[in-house]
Amino acid sequence: MWPSTMAASIRIGAINFARMLLPESKRNLNAKFDLLGFAMLGAAIAALQMMLDRGTMRDWFSSAEIIIETLLAALAFMFLLCTCLPRPPIFVSDGVQGLQLRHDVRVS
Numbered sequence: 001m002w003p004s005t006m007a008a009s010i011r012i013g014a015i016n017f018a019r020m021l022l023p024e025s026k027r028n029l030n031a032k033f034d035l036l037g038f039a040m041l042g043a044a045i046a047a048l049q050m051m052l053d054r055g056t057m058r059d060w061f062s063s064a065e066i067i068i069e070t071l072l073a074a075l076a077f078m079f080l081l082c083t084c085l086p087r088p089p090i091f092v093s094d095g096v097q098g099l100q101l102r103h104d105v106r107v108s
Contacts, residue, residue: 034083034084036083037080037083037084040076040077040079040080040083041076041080043072043076044072044073044076044077044080045073047069047070047072047073047076048069048073050069051066051069051070051073054066054069
């Protein structure tokens, strides 16, 4: 057990030492924290953890509690993806006509 623990520690230490030698990347000070996305991630992980912890005691999908926790986890993950994925702008300028509504499946 100890040799594998030491081998893992040596690898992690070597990676961190190598990262120390690299130049520091520039930080984007204008980046904003997505509180809604963070809350959805927390809710999804919490519901998934509760489902996995209580699943064996409640006979998995025979219990309404497990079904509700599964639905909550799935909905929170889907909402997280919808808020985090980049979207193209809905309105585009074509010069002469001004702004036109771009056909987007999320709009219609």
